[in-house]
Amino acid sequence: MPKSAERCKEIRTQMKETILHKSMLYFARNGFAGTKISDLARNIGIAQGTIYLYFESKEVLYREVYKRINRDDDIKQVKYLSLLPISPKEKIHIMSKSILQKLETDDNFAAIIALNTQMLFEQGSDNSSSDSTYQSLLYKHTAKIISQGQKDGSVVSGSPIKLADYYWGVVYLYSLKKLFTSNYEMISCADLERTLLIGKEK
Amino acid sequence: MPKSAERCKEIRTQMKETILHKSMLYFARNGFAGTKISDLARNIGIAQGTIYLYFESKEVLYREVYKRINRDDDIKQVKYLSLLPISPKEKIHIMSKSILQKLETDDNFAAIIALNTQMLFEQGSDNSSSDSTYQSLLYKHTAKIISQGQKDGSVVSGSPIKLADYYWGVVYLYSLKKLFTSNYEMISCADLERTLLIGKEK
Amino acid sequence: MPKSAERCKEIRTQMKETILHKSMLYFARNGFAGTKISDLARNIGIAQGTIYLYFESKEVLYREVYKRINRDDDIKQVKYLSLLPISPKEKIHIMSKSILQKLETDDNFAAIIALNTQMLFEQGSDNSSSDSTYQSLLYKHTAKIISQGQKDGSVVSGSPIKLADYYWGVVYLYSLKKLFTSNYEMISCADLERTLLIGKEK
Amino acid sequence: MPKSAERCKEIRTQMKETILHKSMLYFARNGFAGTKISDLARNIGIAQGTIYLYFESKEVLYREVYKRINRDDDIKQVKYLSLLPISPKEKIHIMSKSILQKLETDDNFAAIIALNTQMLFEQGSDNSSSDSTYQSLLYKHTAKIISQGQKDGSVVSGSPIKLADYYWGVVYLYSLKKLFTSNYEMISCADLERTLLIGKEK
DNA sequence: CATGAATGAGTATTCATTCAT
DNA sequence: TATGAATGAATACTCATTCAT
Numbered sequence: 001m002p003k004s005a006e007r008c009k010e011i012r013t014q015m016k017e018t019i020l021h022k023s024m025l026y027f028a029r030n031g032f033a034g035t036k037i038s039d040l041a042r043n044i045g046i047a048q049g050t051i052y053l054y055f056e057s058k059e060v061l062y063r064e065v066y067k068r069i070n071r072d073d074d075i076k077q078v079k080y081l082s083l084l085p086i087s088p089k090e091k092i093h094i095m096s097k098s099i100l101q102k103l104e105t106d107d108n109f110a111a112i113i114a115l116n117t118q119m120l121f122e123q124g125s126d127n128s129s130s131d132s133t134y135q136s137l138l139y140k141h142t143a144k145i146i147s148q149g150q151k152d153g154s155v156v157s158g159s160p161i162k163l164a165d166y167y168w169g170v171v172y173l174y175s176l177k178k179l180f181t182s183n184y185e186m187i188s189c190a191d192l193e194r195t196l197l198i199g200k201e202k
Numbered sequence: 203m204p205k206s207a208e209r210c211k212e213i214r215t216q217m218k219e220t221i222l223h224k225s226m227l228y229f230a231r232n233g234f235a236g237t238k239i240s241d242l243a244r245n246i247g248i249a250q251g252t253i254y255l256y257f258e259s260k261e262v263l264y265r266e267v268y269k270r271i272n273r274d275d276d277i278k279q280v281k282y283l284s285l286l287p288i289s290p291k292e293k294i295h296i297m298s299k300s301i302l303q304k305l306e307t308d309d310n311f312a313a314i315i316a317l318n319t320q321m322l323f324e325q326g327s328d329n330s331s332s333d334s335t336y337q338s339l340l341y342k343h344t345a346k347i348i349s350q351g352q353k354d355g356s357v358v359s360g361s362p363i364k365l366a367d368y369y370w371g372v373v374y375l376y377s378l379k380k381l382f383t384s385n386y387e388m389i390s391c392a393d394l395e396r397t398l399l400i401g402k403e404k
Numbered sequence: 405m406p407k408s409a410e411r412c413k414e415i416r417t418q419m420k421e422t423i424l425h426k427s428m429l430y431f432a433r434n435g436f437a438g439t440k441i442s443d444l445a446r447n448i449g450i451a452q453g454t455i456y457l458y459f460e461s462k463e464v465l466y467r468e469v470y471k472r473i474n475r476d477d478d479i480k481q482v483k484y485l486s487l488l489p490i491s492p493k494e495k496i497h498i499m500s501k502s503i504l505q506k507l508e509t510d511d512n513f514a515a516i517i518a519l520n521t522q523m524l525f526e527q528g529s530d531n532s533s534s535d536s537t538y539q540s541l542l543y544k545h546t547a548k549i550i551s552q553g554q555k556d557g558s559v560v561s562g563s564p565i566k567l568a569d570y571y572w573g574v575v576y577l578y579s580l581k582k583l584f585t586s587n588y589e590m591i592s593c594a595d596l597e598r599t600l601l602i603g604k605e606k
Numbered sequence: 607m608p609k610s611a612e613r614c615k616e617i618r619t620q621m622k623e624t625i626l627h628k629s630m631l632y633f634a635r636n637g638f639a640g641t642k643i644s645d646l647a648r649n650i651g652i653a654q655g656t657i658y659l660y661f662e663s664k665e666v667l668y669r670e671v672y673k674r675i676n677r678d679d680d681i682k683q684v685k686y687l688s689l690l691p692i693s694p695k696e697k698i699h700i701m702s703k704s705i706l707q708k709l710e711t712d713d714n715f716a717a718i719i720a721l722n723t724q725m726l727f728e729q730g731s732d733n734s735s736s737d738s739t740y741q742s743l744l745y746k747h748t749a750k751i752i753s754q755g756q757k758d759g760s761v762v763s764g765s766p767i768k769l770a771d772y773y774w775g776v777v778y779l780y781s782l783k784k785l786f787t788s789n790y791e792m793i794s795c796a797d798l799e800r801t802l803l804i805g806k807e808k
Numbered sequence: 809c810a811t812g813a814a815t816g817a818g819t820a821t822t823c824a825t826t827c828a829t
Numbered sequence: 830t831a832t833g834a835a836t837g838a839a840t841a842c843t844c845a846t847t848c849a850t
Contacts, residue, residue, distance in 0.1 A: 185367070187364070594762070603805020
């Protein structure tokens with residue numbers, strides 16, 4: 001009993017994870033309205049009813065996908081980066097390389113970025129309680145690095161938040177490309193960095 | 203009779219225009235699946251049935267919106283620009299300034315760009331007959347300018363098509379921002395140009 | 405426009421009435437859980453979707469049926485009766501005759517009584533705000549007549565409310581019989597009166 | 607082995623009994639359509655699957671509940687009563703007292719009566735093979751007593767079957783009250799008897 | 809033409825039943 | 830056996846499309 005009960009809970013958790021994970025990818029590609037529960041279930045490889053054993057409704061599932069996305073792994077990394085004793089330019093380089101590598105390697109990264117930004121759009125202008133969200137924290141830490149870079153002249157002038165928004169916007173752009181198109185050329189690290197860095201005469 | 207018939211036709215054309223115009227904005231914001239005919243009709247200020255007097259179906263309407271978007275004004279302008287006897291850098295500057303101004307001024311420009319790119323995504327990888335579309339022509343002419351710039355050293359190296367894609371991707375990004383969010387900072391002309399131009403030591 | 409708008413509203417009202425009326429009969433026979441929207445729609449002779457043009461959900465429809473039932477025609481009649489300058493026995497006789505006749509004649513009466521009592525049961529013991537409802541008002545006025553009758557010795561002793569409850573319970577019983585069975589013998593007026601009146605040696 | 611096999615069977619029987627008993631109460635309160643297997647299982651305190659180890663389907667369970675109800679204890683008692691060498695009036699009194707006492711004491715009696723009558727309603731008018739059922743036998747024996755009473759002038763005139771139906775209808779009524787409501791006043795023995803007996807001048 | 813109520817195919821959700829553990 | 834997660838047919842509800850006015 002104890003062992004089986006444990007195992008049971010484990011299986012439940014596993015299934016919930018699977019549904020969340022696959023739904024994330026599906027929602028990212030098709031949006032909320034464009035996602036049918038029947039298609040989603042077929043895509044996951046389970047029955048429609050099973051989804052409702054784990055999530056009350058399509059909308060609740062969507063929201064939980066959103067929550068699950070807001071893991072602060074990425075935030076932590078950028079925050080950590082901002083504190084390192086290296087030049088801002090180098091920070092931006094490391095960050096950019098890491099991001100582009102993740103985009104290539106990690107199947108979920110594109111979906112996470114895409115969904116996050118899309119949800120940001122969907123919320124529209126109601127700049128409600130969204131001040132401690134994934135997005136805004138990421139932006140804050142990036143803006144910090146940008147500020148540092150502006151001080152030492154390696155980063156272009158302009159509002160740091162605007163530039164952070166621009167930088168991550170480009171990341172979003174290529175997340176979309178990864179999610180939706182098969183034949184596209186990924187930008188280079190240098191391309192991404194150019195959103196922020198002052199170029200140098202060759 | 204003749205005059206009234208004329209007038210009638212004019213009114214019909216007018217209404218069709220209105221529907222197309224409002225639909226463009228609505229589709230751009232909500233996507234195809236996310237747009238309900240009932241909502242759209244209410245948004246336009248007409249009855250649901252009226253839409254069907256002008257368009258056979260939701261999908262036909264969507265396609266006509268798409269067609270309507272593919273006016274080659276912008277293409278012509280970029281093509282014309284590419285032929286001017288000025289430096290590539292200047293061409294890029296003029297183009298960028300014009301684009302950003304349009305984004306500020308023209309209500310439809312953001313929708314046109316957004317819808318166009320979204321449709322590109324929706325088509326996914328099926329690189330079907332889409333070789334003479336708005337998007338690809340725009341890219342071609344932009345790539346031409348980029349090529350010119352690479353020759354005189356003002357533009358960064360890399361596949362011209364990739365860079366054109368990057369450039370217009372950023373334009374798409376800020377079209378989305380304009381469409382969906384009210385509080386955002388528009389990038390500067392210099393920011394946009396930096397996707398292509400080699401920076402200079404201050 | 406004005407005329408057609410009027411006519412339109414009229415039609416809407418008419419349809420709502422039709423749905424409510426037919427639903428009342430259907431719910432009375434089959435209960436809430438036993439009523440399928442598809443069956444109900446077929447029974448009314450409209451499409452399923454039409455029901456949702458007038459009522460948000462099955463449950464809302466059910467509740468509106470309930471409200472519609474709580475017309476105080478019957479209450480008024482009994483109240484009026486209780487004030488007449490005739491003997492309590494006569495009042496009970498008139499009331500009983502009227503009730504039994506309605507049961508025979510009026511198609512809806514049985515449904516109204518049945519639904520009302522059923523809903524009373526469904527609410528169970530939560531003797532919530534139900535102190536001014538159809539049922540309780542009806543009981544109150546009936547209890548008044550019973551009190552009068554007890555004073556002049558024509559009505560059996562016992563709690564007037566209990567006796568009113570008994571009296572209307574029997575009416576409910578025969579409403580059910582009318583609704584559900586085709587071959588049954590209706591009680592006579594004397595039978596119904598016997599719930600309250602002291603019998604007389606022949 | 608033999609002993610454990612016996613024990614096993616005993617346990618099986620016990621569980622079947624439990625399910626039947628609890629189901630009876632649940633069905634009586636909620637009806638067939640209103641009873642969900644999941645709710646029923648939770649109410650019994652077992653898993654959903656367990657029910658299907660004992661009963662093939664929800665409908666089979668319902669039918670077995672019905673069969674289990676049709677124990678002829680009550681019938682026998684009434685039949686026996688009808689043969690006793692006492693006055694019809696006394697028979698009716700004993701029967702009524704016994705019924706009301708059972709309603710107070712026996713947890714199942716109300717459910718049995720209610721379910722039985724409800725099933726009668728559900729069958730509707732199809733007066734199928736239901737001529738030897740619990741209900742009809744009970745009615746027959748009651749009608750017999752009524753006949754006897756009519757001969758000696760203690761029972762009101764009218765079709766004995768109709769009066770028996772009336773009498774048991776009132777019993778059904780108060781079974782429902784017991785099942786569904788917590789605050790109600792039970793009728794007195796005299797109240798119940800009055801459905802049949804000719805009253806006397808005080 | 810314009811309307812908006814009506815329609816029914818399509819989609820979300822529930823629930824009786826099955827099955828692996 | 831008992832369990833409760835998984836299933837999918839049945840049911841509630843939505844929305845693109847039609848049609849009478």
